[in-house]
Amino acid sequence: MGSTIELPADSPDLHLSHQPTPEECTQIWSATAASWKDSLTLPEYLAESQYLTTVPLARDGGMNRWVLVNQKLSPGQRQFFCSCESFQKRALASDERGNVKESIVQGIASVFCPPEYRGRGYGTRLMKELANVLQRGWPPEDGQKSIGSVLYSDIGKRYYTRLGWLPNRRNGHFVFPPVKMEKKSALLAHLIPESEVEELCLRDEVMVRKAMATPSPSTTQKRVVILPDLDHMLWHIRKEDFATDHIFGKKAEAKGAIAGSPGKQVWALWVRRYYNHPHHPCEEEGGNVLYILRLVVEGDSTANKPREAQSPLTSTDAYAGQAAALQAVLQVAQAEAVAWRLDHVHLWEPSPLVRSLLGQSDLDATWVERHENNIASALWFMDGGNTVEEDPVWINNEYYAWC
Secondary structure, eight states, rough: OOOOOOOOTTTTTTTEEOEEEEHHHHHHHHHHHHHHHSSHHHHHHHHHHTTSSSSTTTTTTTEEEEEEEESSOOOTOOOOEEEEEEEEEEEEEEEOOOOEEEEEEEEEEEEEEGGGGGTTHHHHHHHHHHHHHHHSSSSTTTTOOSEEEEEEEEOOOOHHHHHHHHEOOOEEEEEEEEEOOOOHHHHHHEEOGGHHHHHHHHHHHHHHHHHTTSTTTTOOOOOOEEEOHHHHHHHHHHHHHHHHHHHHSOOOSOOEEEEEEETSSEEEEEEESSOOOOOOOGGTTOOOOEEEEEEEEOTTTTTTTTTGOOOOOOOGGHHHHHHHHHHHHHHHHHHHHHHHHHSEEEEEEEOOHHHHHHHTTSSHHHHHHHSSEEEEEEEEBBBBBBBSSSSSSSEOOGGGOOO
């Protein structure tokens, strides 16, 4: 670290700098390790942080790093008062008539203020300056302006709300316990290797695009969806691969499971997250989790639509095939949790149909509303660069979009 010069948060000498030097990145990662290294050692976490800049979603300018610094000091001589990252995410925006526009949503992640600078307004300064940069269009030479930015707050709803990032209408998930594989589920479901993930993402995107192009006359609000594409899945998968390789000396072959007949298939793509080393569990931290990145149910008329605008299902009899396939897929996920020493399976914001089917199943699912952690929040922009008058509806607030 270079010179330490105290500056108030409203100082004109504070500057939001893009792409800190490699040495500064190492300094930032070393500072964040206590909060985010999970089960890794410090050297492993530093290696992982560098590695994750080279994987899909992050590479080729997809991820950008930002630091709030004293602009009078040169790189290598300046301390950072606050830092974060942003990811460019492919998205679709649609109006009530079903007019679809290709878009970009910026995902903000890893907002961090060193302990000695907390409570002094540096985080607020960084977020306001970053919002201005993203609203003007980032990257400048790209030509395509972002329609908004999203983040996942681990400090509740109040802080980011007052900065303009409003909590999503829903922030909840189902929790399933680990359970050993049932023979019937093993016969019904097929494990998904990484080589099959791309084809499933493409099939999924076709269904998402069709739903977004369907008129929605019951509301005047625009709809926005972050596409569940291969880059999103691979970012999570590569993070998992790094962790499992260091913990177990191997990578998991199954990236999900699929079951059912064509046209009525159900599949889930998932990722393993080790907050604590499985050989040294710490129940206080809530355990390690198998997250369902994306759950797809073919023929689900309630999928890829605003959740709150839909009427409750009166009958699920027509979905008997999907119900059996859904149960098989989720039971495989529970078995994977057992095999990989995970404490829970989490499924974020499933469709109304899936919620109904789970209510009729014997999967022992528990619904959890999130109020402090992983609060999906969004700041939406207008073409003119200001915030919108009425927020769009965020479709498919599932774990694949988390960053």
